[in-house]
Every structure is written in structure tokens, then in C-alpha cells.
Amino acid sequence: MQHFTSVQDVADPMVLVKKALAIKKDPFANKALGLNKTLGLLFFNSSLRTRMSSQKAASNLGMDVIVMNVTQDSWQIEMEDGVVMNGGTAEHIREAAAVMGQYCDILGVRSFPSLSDRDADYSEKIMNAFKAHAGCPIVSLESATLHPLQSLADLITIAEFKKVEKPKVVLTWAPHIKSLPQAVPNSFAQWLTQTDYDFTIAQPEGFELSEQFTKGAKIEHNQEAALKGADFVYVKNWSSFHDYGKVGTNGDWLVNQAKLANTNEAKVMHCLPVRRNVVIADDVLDSEHSIVIPQAGNRVYSAQAVFQEILEAHG
Ligand code: AN0
Numbered sequence: 001m002q003h004f005t006s007v008q009d010v011a012d013p014m015v016l017v018k019k020a021l022a023i024k025k026d027p028f029a030n031k032a033l034g035l036n037k038t039l040g041l042l043f044f045n046s047s048l049r050t051r052m053s054s055q056k057a058a059s060n061l062g063m064d065v066i067v068m069n070v071t072q073d074s075w076q077i078e079m080e081d082g083v084v085m086n087g088g089t090a091e092h093i094r095e096a097a098a099v100m101g102q103y104c105d106i107l108g109v110r111s112f113p114s115l116s117d118r119d120a121d122y123s124e125k126i127m128n129a130f131k132a133h134a135g136c137p138i139v140s141l142e143s144a145t146l147h148p149l150q151s152l153a154d155l156i157t158i159a160e161f162k163k164v165e166k167p168k169v170v171l172t173w174a175p176h177i178k179s180l181p182q183a184v185p186n187s188f189a190q191w192l193t194q195t196d197y198d199f200t201i202a203q204p205e206g207f208e209l210s211e212q213f214t215k216g217a218k219i220e221h222n223q224e225a226a227l228k229g230a231d232f233v234y235v236k237n238w239s240s241f242h243d244y245g246k247v248g249t250n251g252d253w254l255v256n257q258a259k260l261a262n263t264n265e266a267k268v269m270h271c272l273p274v275r276r277n278v279v280i281a282d283d284v285l286d287s288e289h290s291i292v293i294p295q296a297g298n299r300v301y302s303a304q305a306v307f308q309e310i311l312e313a314h315g
């Protein structure tokens with residue numbers, strides 16, 4: 001594995017899921033693999049799970065970790081090429097990425113979209129600049145359009161909890177008060193369509209995701225119809241792709257116990273952080289339907305499987 005920024009960097013997603021499950025059984029078996037290797041974690045945005053699970057995964061592999069909150073602790077970085085830097089930015093991504101590549105064997109980068117300029121966001125300018133200039137493997141910690149470490153953890157969780165060979169998995173939009181990225185649902189769709197699971201995406205009209213990521217999924221606009229017989233209900237808000245960045249507050253789409261009545265005793269998933277009683281009701285999050293905590297726990301084994309693949313490939 002060279003970089004890890006989308007499912008396309010993975011030879012076989014289900015083989016990687018199996019590898020992560022094996023790591024989970026014996027997490028310290030490869031403690032020597034990361035000896036004298038350094039993982040850099042760069043955050044342009046907030047994080048709880050990604051930050052802690054990546055550090056834990058690196059520690060399990062014997063790696064050292066450097067964490068940088070880029071927007072608070074570093075110089076402000078210029079992303080545009082060919083500009084006269086007489087404004088607020090103090091150094092260019094070309095130098096900043098290259099320098100960090102001197103200190104790190106793997107660089108993880110979290111950088112959310114602007115949600116105002118769709119073409120710029122979907123061109124993945126920042127992740128691509130790191131790939132071009134860092135000179136070391138780049139791992140996405142959630143980019144403008146994708147969150148592959150989350151999706152791998154999601155597939156690990158489904159593999160652990162599924163009761164049938166080919167479960168029905170429904171990704172349902174839910175309301176929110178803020179404009180959120182499409183990265184988590186784009187990525188979940190991209191990984192799920194690589195499996196042989198029965199996969200449906202439900203959202204209100206106008207909140208369809210980019211077909212680039214959803215090709216092969218069933219698309220529904222009726223949440224109740226979509227949820228019928230579901231084994232897994234993956235809940236997530238996202239802002240509109242078509243009316244780019246538009247917030248969706250439609251409270252009818254909140255996921256509560258009543259919505260789960262016609263499912264196959266569905267397990268409910270969410271990447272977290274989740275706003276209680278806006279996105280998912282207490283009666284679901286505090287019930288045995290919810291598997292959001294073990295799902296978040298699996299972020300360690302998702303990251304560890306990816307770091308291990310990269311270390312094995314790069315020696
Ligand atoms: C982010 C998102 O929706 O992409 C991060 C999720 C892992 N969520 C929020 O900003 C609340």
C-alpha cells in the first residue's frame with residue numbers, strides 16, 4: 001500500500017477487514033515493526049476518535065507519534081500555487097509538506113471541505129498536495145470527500161455483528177443543525193458497494209450524494225420503506241451535494257425506536273460525534289440496538305491494519 005486516501009488504495013477491502021480482525025485478537029504481535037518509525041498526525045480540524053485511535057494504533061505497532069494541530073500551533077499554510085504570498089499565509093504547502101516528510105515515515109492528514117466551493121473540495125487539493133510534496137505515505141484522517149479509516153472500521157464492525165452472510169445495510173440521512181461534510185457517507189458508500197451486502201441509501205429529495213461514490217447502491221427517498229428488514233442502520237447527516245453545503249433540518253428523519261420496528265432487530269451505527277435527539281434519539285443510543293461504542297473502538301484496528309500494511313510495504 002502506497003497511500004491510504006480511498007478504497008481504491010486497497011487491493012481487497014475484505015482481506016483488509018480480516019487482517020484488522022486478526023490484529024484485534026493479538027494487537028501487540030507486531031510491536032517491533034514500527035520500531036524507530038515516526039507517525040505524524042496533522043489536524044486542520046477537530047477530532048477525538050481519529051486522534052486517539054491513531055495514536056493507540058501506532059503505539060501498538062511500536063511507532064513514535066508527533067501530533068500537530070496545524071491551524072493553532074503551526075504557521076498558516078498557503079495551498080494555492082503561483083501566488084504572491086503577501087497576505088496571511090506564512091509558508092507554502094510545498095515546503096511545509098516536504099519538511100514534515102523529513103521527520104515522519106507516515107503522515108496522517110485531516111482536512112475538512114469548505115462546503116462553499118464544490119469543485120475545489122472535490123478536487124481534493126490538500127490531500128493531493130501532501131501526496132505530491134511530502135515524499136512519504138499519506139493516510140487520510142478524513143479529507144474533503146472521504147473518510148476511509150472510518151469506513152474500514154465500519155466494515156470491521158459489520159463483519160463482527162452480522163448474523164447472516166449478506167446483511168441488509170441501510171445508510172440513512174438524518175437531520176442536523178449544521179452544514180456537515182459528505183465525506184463519511186461518500187466513503188461508506190464507496191466501501192459498501194465493494195462488498196456483496198444488500199446496500200440501500202435513504203435520503204430526502206435534494207440530499208442525494210455524488211454518483212461517483214454511490215454507483216451500485218439502491219437509492220430510496222422513503223426512509224420507512226428503506227428500513228424494512230434492515231440488519232444494520234447506519235445513521236449520518238450530510239449537507240446537500242447538489243445545492244452544495246445546504247443544511248437539512250427535516251426532523252421527520254430523526255432515527256428513534258419506532259423507526260426500527262420493521263427492521264430485522266437492526267444494529268444502529270454512527271461514526272460519532274452524534275447530537276442526541278437531533279440525529280438519533282436517546283431511546284436508540286441507550287438501547288441494545290446501538291453498536292456505536294464498539295464501532296468507535298474498532299477505529300484502533302482499522303488504523304493499525306492500515307499502518308501495518310504501509311510499514312510492511314515500505315520496510
Ligand atoms: C464530521 C463530519 O460529519 O464529517 C466528522 C465526523 C467524523 N462531523 C462533524 O463535524 C460533527
Ligand code: CP
Nearest residue numbers: 047048049050271272
Ligand atoms: N468518527 C470520527 O472520525 O471522529 P472524530 O472526528 O472525533 O475523529
